[in-house]
Amino acid sequence: xxxxxxxxxxxxxxxxxxxxxxxxxxxxxxxxxxxxxxxxxxxxxxxxxxxxxxxxxxxxxxxxxxxxxxxxxxxxxxxxxxxxxxxxxxxxxxxxxxxxxxxxxxxxxxxxxxxxxxxxxxxxxxxxxxxxxxxxxxxxxxxxxxxxxxxxxxxxxxxxxxxxxxxxxxxxxxxxxxxxxxxxxxxxxxxxxxxxxxxxxxxxxxxxxxxxxxxxxxxxxxxxxxxxxxxxxxxxxxxxxxxxxxxxxxxxxxx
Numbered sequence: 269x270x271x272x273x274x275x276x277x278x279x280x281x282x283x284x285x286x287x288x289x290x291x292x293x294x295x296x297x298x299x300x301x302x303x304x305x306x307x308x309x310x311x312x313x314x315x316x317x318x319x320x321x322x323x324x325x326x327x328x329x330x331x332x333x334x335x336x337x338x339x340x341x342x343x344x345x346x347x348x349x350x351x352x353x354x355x356x357x358x359x360x361x362x363x364x365x366x367x368x369x370x371x372x373x374x375x376x377x378x379x380x381x382x383x384x385x386x387x388x389x390x391x392x393x394x395x396x397x398x399x400x401x402x403x404x405x406x407x408x409x410x411x412x413x414x415x416x417x418x419x420x421x422x423x424x425x426x427x428x429x430x431x432x433x434x435x436x437x438x439x440x441x442x443x444x445x446x447x448x449x450x451x452x453x454x455x456x457x458x459x460x461x462x463x464x465x466x467x468x469x470x471x472x473x474x475x476x477x478x479x480x481x482x483x484x485x486x487x488x489x490x491x492x493x494x495x496x497x498x499x500x501x502x503x504x505x506x507x508x509x510x511x512x513x514x515x516x517x518x519x520x521x522x523x
Contacts, residue, residue, distance in 0.1 A: 292376045294465045295458050298521040299401045301354035305518065306394060306403035307346050308360040310367045311449060313337040315431035315503060317496070318413070319488055322437055330489060331429075332496055338430060342406055342449075342507050349511035350404075353519045358400060367407050370394070371452060374459035383459035395456050402455050402462075402518055404511075409450035411475050414442065432499040433476075434488065443482040445502040447475040451510050453517070462517060471513045477502055 299305075314331045315338060321327055334341075343359065350357040360370070373391050375384045383391055394400045413433040414425040427433055433444040451472050453463040463472055479502075485495045 291465065292379065292381060294455075294460055294462065294522045295381065296522055297455050297458060297460070299355070299455075299518050301519075303355055303401040304358050304399050305350050305355045306358045306360050306370075306398065306400045307343065307350070307405075308365055308367060308370060308403070309339055309343045309346065309406045310361075311337075311339040311342055311406065311408055312429050313339060315500065316427075316429045317432045317434065317488075317491060318427055320414075320425060320433075320435045320437075326436075328489065332431070332491065334500065338503070341504060345504070345507050346404055346406065346511040346514075349508070349515045350518075353515035355515065355518065358398060360403075363398075367405060370403055370405055370454070371407070373403070373454045373456070374461045376461075376464075381458065381460040391456060391459060400456055402453065404514055405452040405454070406449055406507075406510075408448055411446055411448045413444055413446045413476055430503050432491075432496065436488075441484055443479040445477045445479055445499045447503050447506040449475070449507075451514065453514050455518075463514075468513055468517045472510055474509075475506065 314333050316329050316331045318329045319327060336344075343361075347357045347359070369390045370387065372384050373387050373394075374381050376382075394403060408429060410426050410428050412424050413427045414435060416423045416425060416435070416437075425433070425435070427446045427448045430446055430448045433442075433446050435442045451463060452461060453468065454460065455462055462468060479498060482498065483495070485491050
């Protein structure tokens with residue numbers, strides 16, 4: 269075999285080995301009914317409408333106020349789902365906790381889950397002072413809303429905030445509901461990021477929905493409550509499903 273052929277074979281084997289790398293397994297854990305589960309939510313108050321037009325001069329972003337903020341809605345929905353599954357929710361926000369305190373409590377060393385030394389002090393406080401068994405963290409996170417590849421290089425159109433993504437180009441219109449948020453779930457003893465393991469990982473990543481049959485608005489820059497309602501309903505539904513899947517995963521534990 270030539271030197272080029274040998275190099276190519278080695279390269280392919282490296283790729284295959286990387287693709288076959290198994291995820292770090294979740295160690296055994298069980299959380300009994302009545303256990304305390306912390307939650308910390310930090311989301312923008314309102315969703316937005318991000319529109320991409322034929323030229324950059326047609327692009328705009330507009331917020332839409334809701335009767336209940338996204339932050340409050342998410343906190344209430346997660347609280348409800350945890351209670352329905354027999355847990356005692358503990359909202360950490362009134363206690364002065366911040367997302368940066370608890371967003372990386374556990375990490376993988378490639379083979380095992382370990383407590384993150386950078387947040388070990390916080391982890392011990394959550395365990396020992398508050399008596400928590402797990403914590404649910406939800407915060408805003410950039411999401412790829414659309415990948416446009418017509419007429420040139422592909423363009424990854426992202427949204428920083430939840431809401432409606434719309435695109436109008438050459439008589440083609442697309443509408444997507446977007447949940448620009450991320451939920452992390454940590455078991456505290458042993459320290460594990462449960463949200464990075466299947467099946468919960470896949471369930472929490474379904475953050476964009478093409479809105480088939482969405483009626484084109486009469487005025488893109490001023491959506492009526494009825495026009496914006498399908499977007500809000502889907503975002504609320506995403507939060508509900510994420511909270512329900514999380515509560516179920518905590519209740520079921522790992523053998």
